[in-house]
Amino acid sequence: MAEMTASPLDAKDDGPRRAPNPSRFGWLRVLKKNRKAQAGFIIFMGFILVAVLAPEIARYSPSNTNFPPLQPPSAQHWFGTTGLGQDVYSQFIWGTRSSLIVGFGATLISTLLAVAIGMYPAYWGGWLDRVMATFTNIFLVIPGLPLMIVAAAYVHHSNTLTMMVIIGLTGWAGRARVLRSQTLSLARREFVWAARLTGASDWRVLVHEILPNMLSLFMASLLYGILGAILAEAGLEFLGLGNLSGISWGSLLYWANNGGAVLDGAWWWLLPGGLGIAVFGTSLALMNFGLDEVTNPRLRQTSLASKDRLSRAWRALKGESPQ
Amino acid sequence: MRYIVDRLGFLLISAWAAVTINFILPRLMPGNPALLMVSRYQGSLSPRALHAIKLEFGVTSQSLITQYGHYLSNLLDGNLGISLTYYPVPVSHIIANSLPWTLGLAGTATIIAAVLGTMIGIWAAWRRGHWDDALLTTSTTFTGAIPHQFLGLLLLFGLGYGLHWFPVAHAYTSSMTPGWSLAFMETVVGHAFLPAITIVVPGLGGWLLHMRNNMIQTLGDDYIVFARAKGVSPRNLMFRHAARNALLPSVTNFAMAVGFVVGGVVLVEEIFSYPGVGYQLFTAVSNEDYPLMQGLFLIISLSVLVINFLVDLLYAWLDPRVRREGET
Numbered sequence: 001m002a003e004m005t006a007s008p009l010d011a012k013d014d015g016p017r018r019a020p021n022p023s024r025f026g027w028l029r030v031l032k033k034n035r036k037a038q039a040g041f042i043i044f045m046g047f048i049l050v051a052v053l054a055p056e057i058a059r060y061s062p063s064n065t066n067f068p069p070l071q072p073p074s075a076q077h078w079f080g081t082t083g084l085g086q087d088v089y090s091q092f093i094w095g096t097r098s099s100l101i102v103g104f105g106a107t108l109i110s111t112l113l114a115v116a117i118g119m120y121p122a123y124w125g126g127w128l129d130r131v132m133a134t135f136t137n138i139f140l141v142i143p144g145l146p147l148m149i150v151a152a153a154y155v156h157h158s159n160t161l162t163m164m165v166i167i168g169l170t171g172w173a174g175r176a177r178v179l180r181s182q183t184l185s186l187a188r189r190e191f192v193w194a195a196r197l198t199g200a201s202d203w204r205v206l207v208h209e210i211l212p213n214m215l216s217l218f219m220a221s222l223l224y225g226i227l228g229a230i231l232a233e234a235g236l237e238f239l240g241l242g243n244l245s246g247i248s249w250g251s252l253l254y255w256a257n258n259g260g261a262v263l264d265g266a267w268w269w270l271l272p273g274g275l276g277i278a279v280f281g282t283s284l285a286l287m288n289f290g291l292d293e294v295t296n297p298r299l300r301q302t303s304l305a306s307k308d309r310l311s312r313a314w315r316a317l318k319g320e321s322p323q
Numbered sequence: 324m325r326y327i328v329d330r331l332g333f334l335l336i337s338a339w340a341a342v343t344i345n346f347i348l349p350r351l352m353p354g355n356p357a358l359l360m361v362s363r364y365q366g367s368l369s370p371r372a373l374h375a376i377k378l379e380f381g382v383t384s385q386s387l388i389t390q391y392g393h394y395l396s397n398l399l400d401g402n403l404g405i406s407l408t409y410y411p412v413p414v415s416h417i418i419a420n421s422l423p424w425t426l427g428l429a430g431t432a433t434i435i436a437a438v439l440g441t442m443i444g445i446w447a448a449w450r451r452g453h454w455d456d457a458l459l460t461t462s463t464t465f466t467g468a469i470p471h472q473f474l475g476l477l478l479l480f481g482l483g484y485g486l487h488w489f490p491v492a493h494a495y496t497s498s499m500t501p502g503w504s505l506a507f508m509e510t511v512v513g514h515a516f517l518p519a520i521t522i523v524v525p526g527l528g529g530w531l532l533h534m535r536n537n538m539i540q541t542l543g544d545d546y547i548v549f550a551r552a553k554g555v556s557p558r559n560l561m562f563r564h565a566a567r568n569a570l571l572p573s574v575t576n577f578a579m580a581v582g583f584v585v586g587g588v589v590l591v592e593e594i595f596s597y598p599g600v601g602y603q604l605f606t607a608v609s610n611e612d613y614p615l616m617q618g619l620f621l622i623i624s625l626s627v628l629v630i631n632f633l634v635d636l637l638y639a640w641l642d643p644r645v646r647r648e649g650e651t
Contacts, residue, residue: 036461134333134336137333137337138336138337138340140578140582141337141578141582141627141628141631142337142340142341142344142624142627142628143581143582143585143586143623143624143627144582144586145585145586145589145590146585146586146589146604146619146620146623146624147344147620147624149589149604149608149620150345150348150616150617150620151348153356153608153611153613153616154348154349154352154356154613155352155356156356156359174579227468231468231470234470234472234473235470235471235472235586235589235590238470238472238590238593239589239590239593239605239608239609240608240609241608253470253472253473253476256476257472257476257594261476262476262479262480262483262484263484265480265484267480270473270476270477270480273473274469274470274472274473274474274476274477275473277468277469277470277473278465278468278469278470278473279465279468280468281467281468281469282464282465282468284468285464285467285468286461286464289460289464292536
């Protein structure tokens with residue numbers, strides 16, 4: 001843990017001398033090259049579109065209870081109806097919107113915290129960094145969902161905003177740690193030192209010099225943040241701790257469970273909420289795959305690196321003769 | 324030694340943090356939530372119990388410091404208060420009855436997920452770039468994003484109520500008396516089956532990806548090329564040279580995995596009415612039984628902290644470099 005104590009000022013540099021510019025927009029290049037990332041991005045944008053256009057594409061009001069209950073999917077009700085006689089399709093569409101809003105909102109809060117607690121002190125080094133790193137590690141080991149459950153139980157009747165705050169305030173630690181270690185390794189490079197010598201302010205160096213050089217990692221942590229926030233929200237909703245008058249993927253599952261969808265065999269009531277979360281989550285993870293391959297060159301497809309040692313080792317492993 | 328003292332220190336600090344969060348949360352909330360609880364249980368409690376609860380949750384004129392002192396000394400006496408849902412059963416009693424179920428379920432599920440995920444990870448790295456690698460990594464990405472509660476309900480729907488393969492609720496057949504008999508063990512395993520699958524499946528992806536990426540990283544190292552040049556068979560190369568070294572970073576994955584499993588357990592126990600701490604936490608939350616809720620949160624956090632501490636020790640035992648680093 002020697003690097004913990006070093007401040008950015010002792011420029012004991014062992015990294016590259018210039019800013020590693022080529023990787024700056026690596027995360028954009030991923031989209032062009034990586035098929036998994038492309039698939040993820042398309043699904044992701046599809047969900048965004050559904051969330052934005054919810055009022056246009058939902059066929060009925062999601063809270064309208066005037067339909068015959070527990071109808072299987074039909075031309076009138078594409079996803080069937082709930083035990084209370086609501087249209088499941090309309091609930092799913094509106095649920096997409098509110099789940100994404102809570103997910104993005106909570107991620108915004110946890111990102112700000114992760115930057116403030118992980119990146120900024122790491123850049124400064126010294127005692128502040130040591131204190132914040134310990135603080136981060138403590139929050140990392142305290143189990144997240146139970147903590148959120150306790151907090152939500154005290155809040156009583158949560159609304160969208162309190163959900164965002166609870167999830168955001170409890171979900172920053174893992175991301176802060178990732179950002180911290182990357183900032184530590186960048187903060188002592190010469191280009192950062194040079195920027196500081198020209199008199200750039202700390203925030204300027206952090207935002208204009210350090211952040212752009214860890215964008216891929218930052219984006220990856222953002223994607224994981226959104227996934228975690230949406231899973232957390234669904235968990236809280238499922239335990240009845242969310243906004244019970246609202247409609248989200250989590251509350252769809254909550255009402256399906258409490259309304260006896262399992263006993264009644266109403267699979268159409270059960271599937272949309274859970275699949276929404278799972279498919280959206282998969283789209284985030286697929287984009288992450290691509291980013292992983294950019295930040296870690298060894299993970300790239302063999303075809304990209306066919307001449308390096310790695311692929312020779314690979315061919316060797318597969319029993320082919322090394323050429 | 325230095326390393327162990329270090330980790331022990333961290334264990335104590337984080338335990339203190341969990342205790343303090345427990346103390347401070349109800350007092351931070353706008354409009355003390357305990358007031359609502361007190362008014363709700365006003366008639367059903369003895370005045371003495373009511374007074375104890377008021378003290379416990381800060382409905383009192385004492386200073387915060389005095390309250391904190393009382394709270395800590397109560398904890399050190401092992402006094403976690405009295406549950407309101409199961410009045411007048413002490414919270415510690417409920418915890419003692421439910422914790423073994425959770426530790427058993429979560430422990431078994433974690434080990435299965437870790438072993439299975441790691442094995443598949445080695446396989447995926449071995450077959451990198453082939454169709455089965457792509458299939459495995461993509462499909463576990465999907466299963467990793469499935470919420471526990473959704474998978475639990477699906478299994479309940481299909482294998483429980485649909486096909487009647489597995490019991491749908493509780494930890495054992497209620498007509499049996501708990502004991503160490505073979506028949507009883509059988510019902511325990513049968514009842515734990517669906518909850519365990521529900522925890523294992525979403526957790527697989529993390530272990531798999533971790534191991535796969537570590538493997539690929541390791542396979543690029545010089546010593547692998549050298550081993551190959553020596554004429555080591557591919558099988559030996561994979562398991563005895565590459566996998567053994569790639570396995571080490573997976574141990575650090577444990578801390579994250581345990582947190583994920585604990586979150587899953589809370590949801591899974593609710594679905595299957597499994598009598599562990601997660602189910603009790605759900606009961607406590609739905610009844611606004613704050614003493615029980617606090618006690619459960621504390622015991623869940625402390626369990627996770629202790630497990631992480633033990634994993635840290637295991638890591639040091641496996642990797643001499645960690646020990647040496649601590650000594651310098």
